[in-house]
Amino acid sequence: MEILVTGGAGFIGSNFVHYMLKTYDDVQLTTLDALTYAGSRDNLEGTLDTARHRFVEGDVCNRELVADLVDGVDAVVNFAAESHVDRSINDSKPFVKTNVEGTQVLLDAAVGADLDRFLQVSTDEVYGEILDGSFGETDPLNPRNPYAATKAGADLLVQSYQETHDLPTVITRTCNNFGPRQHQEKLIPKLIRNAVRGDRLPIYGDGSNVREWIYVEDNCRALDTVLRSGEIGEVYNIGTGEEMTNLNVAKTIVDVVDASRDQITLVEDRPGHDQRYALDTSKLESMGWEPTWSFEEGIRETIEYYRPV
Template identity: 50%
Template sequence: MENILVTGGAGFIGGNFVQYMTANYPDYHIYNLDLLTYAGDLTKHQAIEKDVNYSFVHIDIADRQAVEALFKKVDFTYIVHFAAESHVDRSIAEPEIFIRTNVLGTQVLLEAAKRANIKKFVHVSTDEVYGELDFDPTTFFTEETPLQPSSPYSASKASSDLLVRAYYETYGLPVNITRCSNNYGPYHFPEKLIPLTISRVLNDQKVPVYGDGKNVRDWLHVQDHCSAIDLVMHSGEIGEVYNIGGHNEQKNLDVVKTIIHALGKSEDLIEFVEDRRGHDKRYAIDPTKIERLGWRPVYDFETGIAQTVEWFLENNEWWEQIISGEYQQYFDRQYARK
């Protein structure tokens, strides 16, 4: 049985990947490593927590001794590294946390992997490392686009990308870097645009929209992302970067309106708020390179958003317990009128 280490497997994308892998690869043993910070949640794994091919490991990736101890116990074949602080707004308020987890934590994992006999270290990054595009619909991020991050979050991810590349160039560590567009789908933490909008609309609360709402994002269903990472892990050329995008560009305001209409509510719930500092205009990915490996997204945005809204309707207990307490305090701070 091959051992797969998935870091950040209690989070949104990593959690969906854990479930994807346990379902599709019963002969792999999936080790879910997570610190369980505010966005970490293990209830999503209740159905698999007793499976013989699944184990949870409660570790901080920046804790060198703990990571090294784990690698002494288990021989990992693949490492898929999701674990990261990921919310831009929080990075603006507390950038040092992002540097510790996203940069130092990645280096700790790389050093442990360097000493192990692994087949592949897959580093899951983001299109935000490229900075912003203008609104010209013919321009896209490619794997050759220079890194020009705009926020402390994207800067920390760009830094970790460069570390991964350095461990490949210097030590010959077998790596791939994937850079995805905005994900959405089940178990999406409700501080992000789509789940935030769904939860607010269902509670007949105002939905904050930054600036004029015309910022454009390329939306990728999380299950399509999982299948792409699976392909890169098994078939990606060592040392290469692969962009993963859904070709589903939407203005933020249009996304909010789509959700409002799907739930039969009024656009009066929209509340424009002061724009975020350093807010990138547009992200859009050219996924040609990974498509050459044989990957294609299954979900278009219309199908994917309908499925996501339905999931949140059917799993209200999961997100309702999240949006109370500390989360509500964060929301009030973040969107306070100025």
């Protein structure tokens, strides 16, 4: 199988590249990444010296380049995205460009190609917040920040191309990922770095916001499952059921690194901060996938990855 992985030098994308090359001997990968602040060649260390992996530096909005890369591959896995909510609140323009226009460019290229599968990697944030219960794949989208809105727009574009152009698309919507190779501005790497350094750990509002967490390797396994076995035109939620408040995430990290809980500092909440996300993952689990990492196991592994900071 030949796969084009867009955004493959970012956090989840690079972990997916490592996972696929480690798991399969018959996979050929091409990684496309613009190497913006959140993408790095270092994330692909150990994969660039194999004949089964080619790296291309470039923009997912470059139509000529994308058309050339899509031509001849069996599948496209689209990780390319601006993904930080705070940044989207301050300036949504790059989110619209990469997340929406970039997806459109890929889809247009895919229309003229002979793909077996187009996998759009999305997020649980497209559903908005849910105070009780969990979201299923057919629930309406209700994004509440610019980042989530651009991801929802991309999802709808993907679904429209499946309907109007008969593209073989699948969509995944995943809960919060954590693990190695994540940019230091994201919550868990930031908390680990600050805890080890003795700095304060800033937590928005009263810290009661709830997120469902998945160790990135489990997400890669789920993405692989959907890529190979997902039904065309379907959406698949990926989650673990492990919910934690942001405050408890901070407390867990502080305790593991033997720092002080006094370092945890509540700060002014951000605008439109969703209270809780939760996913019904029974559809994916019926395909034989289940998470293998607990939050505690994953956080200890992640702390060891970042420990000298």
